[in-house]
Every structure is written in structure tokens, then in C-alpha cells.
Amino acid sequence: MSGFPQAKVAKLSNGQRHSSPYLSDFVGGKVFTVCPKCGLQRRYDAATLLERAGDHCLPDLLKRIAMAEGCPRVGDKDDGCTLHYDIERMHQQPLAQSRNGA
């Protein structure tokens, strides 16, 4: 494991930034969330949500959504909120792959 100055592997050990998708990855489509416990179902336009909440990785964003929607189980340690993304629906939709600017 020597002689290669550009060892990409070293990057992965610490921050796993690339494993979590960001809200900006879904711009051009919708973000679906559902909480079976509360019966909460929401659909957001990703671009609008990005403007309002900023760009967060999806797990982080989920907490913000749950709080914003007033899910009664947010922060409940024994019977926590089960709000999650309807990730299949999010991936089924056509997303604008082109990114404007940099």
C-alpha cells in the first residue's frame, strides 16, 4: 500500500459524505415522507424545500421535516417518530439530471 500518492481509500474512512444523498440531488422532483405511526404523509417539491430549509443530507432533513410538521412523537425516546422517506417513489420519478451553475 505504498507508492500511490492518490490513495482514494483514505477518504472513506472518516467522513462518509457521499453515502447520504442530499436534498439538492432531488431538485426537479418531489420528496415524499410518511410516518406510519402518526399517519402523516407529505409531499414536497424538492426545489421549494431546498429554498426553505437549505441543503441537508436526507437523514438530517428528515428531523427538520418532522419538527416542522409537528409530529407528536418527535423526540420521544420510547415511542419515537417513524417518519421516513418514501424512497421508492422518490426514485421512480424522473429527475432533472442537469445541474445549473456550480
Ligand SMILES: [Zn+2]
Ligand atoms: Zn411521526
